[in-house]
Amino acid sequence: MVQHMKWWGWGEEGIAFDHTDKPALGPFVHERIGLDLDAPPAGVPLVADLPIPPPMATPELRAALGRAVGAEHVHDDALDRVTHTYGKSLRDLVRIRRGELGRLPDLVVYPGDESQVDDVVRSALAADAVIIPFGGGTNISGSLEAPRHETRTVVSVDLGRMDRLLELDEEAGLARVEAGALGPRIEAQLGERGWTLGHFPDSFTHSSLGGWIATRSSGMQSDRYGDIADITRAVRVVTPTGTLATRPVPATSTGPSVREMVLGSEGRLGVITEATVVVHRLPAERRILAYMFPDWDAGLAALREVAVGDAAPSVTRLSDANETAFSMATRRAGSFFSALASWLLRAYLRRIKGYDPDRLCLAFVGYEGSAPHVRAQRRLVERSTKAHGGVGLGAGPGTLYDQKKFDTPYIRDFLLDRGGLADVSETAAPWSRLRGVYDGVVEAAEKAFATIGVRGWVMCHLSHSYRTGACLCVTFAFRRAGGHDPVHQYDVVKTAIQQAFIDHGGTLSHHHAVGREQARWLADDISPTGLTLLRTLFDGLDPGHNLNPGQITGDP
């Protein structure tokens, strides 16, 4: 009843990335990682071919869950179970395509409201079952994965039916929204009344409000709208000891924030059923402008100056030289970045400005609000971009970026179909450490590529700015080498990058949460005592480890 993504990849069936209208991409990819985009892609796998064990659940539990949500909302078919077993990391995609399904959920239940969620949680706990809340299934941190050797019944609680805007308080700018609502559904319900949430993570089209909260998500326009931690003013969560309900107050000093305990909790405290979020009137104007900087340092210096200054842009994004080159390679024939325009631009920057074409860094800055506000912000920002050698490229590339901003995950599937392994990792660090983190990551990735004997590619962009620092998103890619386990190869590269984040003063994750994937670095990031605090909270509330066990703290 709820439309889910392809179980073996990103997005809905029938939608895929296409390279035939991007003449520069094939040669670029071939040159950088030796991958042939014109090779025949892997075929679509069939559920029927998967080794699916029968679901394990007592008739009593099935009956109780049926009473809770209606028998027609308790599923145990293969497709439902496979769709709910993993997120969408490269590790997940590789494993699921080759039939490594992990510990599949036994049952998938679809509650229709909070009281049904409460009944589901009570029933599952009474039967000593494991409960894993499911939002949109887009995480790349292993956050949905049950322990491999779990012997208890595993129940996936899919909030997909709970997708309504419950209340819009126009005076306060607050909306109560059910946690299962996906991005587009939220924006549609708000948009028809003239409002927006303004939260646009890469996963926007398929991720849910509850998932954003459970993983401390951040969207592309966070510079203006805030991270989900800022946006979420109140939560309701069904926990083992009752329903947690906080008030949507703008600030409070009522002890350690229980609202903040829910943010990033990845199901370990219970099932988030709804949130009260900050909403905004749809802006009168919205522009994303492009700027080209001579190099990474110049771009960073400009965006830092913007972040500590008086300007308030909605988007600040800066690609390093590698990612800039990749962007140019994905230009469509006839687009703004067509071969001719691109050649002219590079010629101008090289000849007139004296910039090294191989070091150019492309930036986007977004502006939103009334026309005078947009003008004023642009004036302020461009004082900084100019001071650091940034050349304005106008609205063309920004419009293109804006149109394609949710397409990136499709490219990963496209590469994977052709033997290319790619994924992302991201961190945040103070401005003073950003260059060190970046250099450390590039060095670590290159070493990792050498270790596994591949020609690899690493590229990076600054994606969110704060007064004191920024987020860096790292993309890595390489061609799968025959005779080697791609999951092992992925591990070597991913581990090297994560370790570099930690070694150079970054956090282990800026907006993808901890899950199973990053749990081993948690004590390095928040100190062993920080880990003890989290364990104290989780184990105290859920002594039987029924709630998404092992996530975040990495306990077995």
Next chain:
Amino acid sequence: MVQHMKWWGWGEEGIAFDHTDKPALGPFVHERIGLDLDAPPAGVPLVADLPIPPPMATPELRAALGRAVGAEHVHDDALDRVTHTYGKSLRDLVRIRRGELGRLPDLVVYPGDESQVDDVVRSALAADAVIIPFGGGTNISGSLEAPRHETRTVVSVDLGRMDRLLELDEEAGLARVEAGALGPRIEAQLGERGWTLGHFPDSFTHSSLGGWIATRSSGMQSDRYGDIADITRAVRVVTPTGTLATRPVPATSTGPSVREMVLGSEGRLGVITEATVVVHRLPAERRILAYMFPDWDAGLAALREVAVGDAAPSVTRLSDANETAFSMATRRAGSFFSALASWLLRAYLRRIKGYDPDRLCLAFVGYEGSAPHVRAQRRLVERSTKAHGGVGLGAGPGTLYDQKKFDTPYIRDFLLDRGGLADVSETAAPWSRLRGVYDGVVEAAEKAFATIGVRGWVMCHLSHSYRTGACLCVTFAFRRAGGHDPVHQYDVVKTAIQQAFIDHGGTLSHHHAVGREQARWLADDISPTGLTLLRTLFDGLDPGHNLNPGQITGDP
């Protein structure tokens, strides 16, 4: 060795409020609450007159603490113990003046660095002693008070010696500061290098960084600089299981935020030793301008419009009609608000604008930054103030407000000396509920005054604005009635106001924390399950309840 406040009142000895140059105040106070300011004040009490029991501590514990911090930094004299037993609520002042000292700490220790704090905590825990961290001693929530019947040794850990700026990262705008530093000391160390923290709570002159964090404090310029929860990017805390140390990253998705668990923890997780805080270059310009609105609703509407719009002022403050009348009554002879100027202004507003003089509401809006930024913000703000009938009064009253902003607590002492009981309570609520909260509070206070048979006065100001709501600070005052226990009278009024906050959708405290004083409303505010989460965390980390026991959760 550390200069403390008067144990029986606010501030340092020799500084007091004086009404002789404020001709309108005496008649005003007499008319409103029947108090005679010219009556002879109560004399200053003497420590020697207090009933102080001998300190209770084993020689072993004394020796261990002496080894930890040096014997000269372990105190058990009467003055030190009395100074560390309470905060500065009206309840505290009344009790201490009449010799009700509560459960005095037995020992006061003054560690000099984090490793000494660690030794103190280990030694105290080994002896099963109670540990109460002491910052500036300014709280009004009972946050320093040991349980009345505590039979274990009570150790007050005074961080007063730990007051250094440890590191200033100018590129990231981050400063590492020891937790014991009081406001003026922080600003002095930052100021000489051209920086400011920008955190100015009413208690600024005597409160500490660690105290601000432990109580989730908020300063007068929070609209620009944020609440302490925003300002604090990383913490170090000595806990029973080791030292918690988080990274000063601008944002992170590493599970529930352990940094946020420390904010508002009031000593229940351990002793905060240092924090990394966001700092700003001293602004080129700083202005606070006054505006007079026809009434409370008009002022609220204007400030709401400013908060949801594009302007970014540093201060937004709006007094209700009662507080506006009080401000006028405290005008100094010859000041801007002199009798003549005040008369002319009121005449203009009444005759020309048609405003009712009894409903006028005074607002302050602050602007900081470069001169063009200040100009631009002012233009934006004044579009909203004008649209709601606000009349600009220029910089005079704002300058006066700015000079006197830390004097309010002295007025309370002045009244108390003369039989007047006054204190504050504050809340935050969404814009849509603010008027309901306000009306509910005024009604509840009036009823409470009637119950205890006094002529009371209640006044209010909006003190901090957010996009979705604001903080309301309520001041109440009445004349102590002979034959009645003032603490009981205080309780009746304070309870009525707090209950009104909760009944009308506010939070129990915006920036004064929970302590013992507000603990009974905590479950109403964050739900019983929220309280369970906090208990789970505290009891799990500190099963023996050695760390400031009973605070926040209200356990005996």
